[in-house]
Amino acid sequence: MLEGLTGAEHTCGIPGTLGGLVCMNGGSQRKGIGESIVEVTSVAVDGQLHHRDRDSCQFGYRTSVFQRSDDVIVGVRLSFELVSDKGAVRHEMLGILRNRRSKFPLRDANCGSVFLSDPSMYELHGPPGAVIDRLGLKGKQIGGLSRLLWGCDIFKINGLPAAFR
Numbered sequence: 634m635l636e637g638l639t640g641a642e643h644t645c646g647i648p649g650t651l652g653g654l655v656c657m658n659g660g661s662q663r664k665g666i667g668e669s670i671v672e673v674t675s676v677a678v679d680g681q682l683h684h685r686d687r688d689s690c691q692f693g694y695r696t697s698v699f700q701r702s703d704d705v706i707v708g709v710r711l712s713f714e715l716v717s718d719k720g721a722v723r724h725e726m727l728g729i730l731r732n733r734r735s736k737f738p739l740r741d742a743n744c745g746s747v748f749l750s751d752p753s754m755y756e757l758h759g760p761p762g763a764v765i766d767r768l769g770l771k772g773k774q775i776g777g778l779s780r781l782l783w784g785c786d787i788f789k790i791n792g793l794p795a796a797f798r
């Protein structure tokens with residue numbers, strides 16, 4: 634990205650590893666890392682190496698074939714577009730990070746977004762956070778362990794020992 638490669642800005646600020654990101658087809662702004670995948674190399678339990686192209690990874694919204702296999706992802710080839718305006722890529726990433734900081738409770742232990750967020754449901758009902766808000770569940774606390782923040786779909790974890798954070 635520092636070199637002006639564009640295409641993965643939507644992943645900035647997402648905690649985790651590249652293997653986890655690919656397995657989850659993670660991303661934001663209704664995009665997934667799968668869109669940028671050329672090939673994924675994984676090791677099966679019998680030690681065999683597998684090379685899968687994008688189609689064979691069966692990427693769907695926050696899913697991939699790796700969620701249905703025991704393979705461990707050990708290599709990823711990605712394809713990005715090169716743009717002349719490196720500053721624009723950086724600007725976009727900083728904007729996304731700023732936006733995430735304002736939305737995510739990064740100082741508190743939390744387990745991220747846990748509700749199924751299907752883009753096809755957006756048109757009908759809006760994002761999960763808005764639905765939760767409309768249902769009056771914003772700020773709901775159950776058992777003192779978790780609660781929904783600000784009408785977005787993030788559970789904050791309260792009262793867990795520090796070792797779990």
Ligand SMILES: Cc1cc2nc3c(=O)[nH]c(=O)nc-3n(C[C@H](O)[C@H](O)[C@H](O)COP(=O)(O)OP(=O)(O)OC[C@H]3O[C@@H](n4cnc5c(N)ncnc54)[C@H](O)[C@@H]3O)c2cc1C
Nearest residue numbers: 648649650652653654656657659660661704705706744745
């Ligand atoms: C505060 C917060 C914000 C988040 N925001 C987003 C977001 O905006 N968008 C989003 O998509 N996700 C988000 N997440 C969820 C999570 O960060 C992503 O799904 C991330 O990509 C998971 O990566 P990980 O390395 O932590 O994987 P883990 O959570 O450890 O594992 C996830 C899955 O991937 C598998 N896995 C991990 N590594 C490998 C590997 N090398 N080979 C094969 N399988 C593997 C695991 O077995 C598991 O099934 C958020 C989480 C938190 C806590």
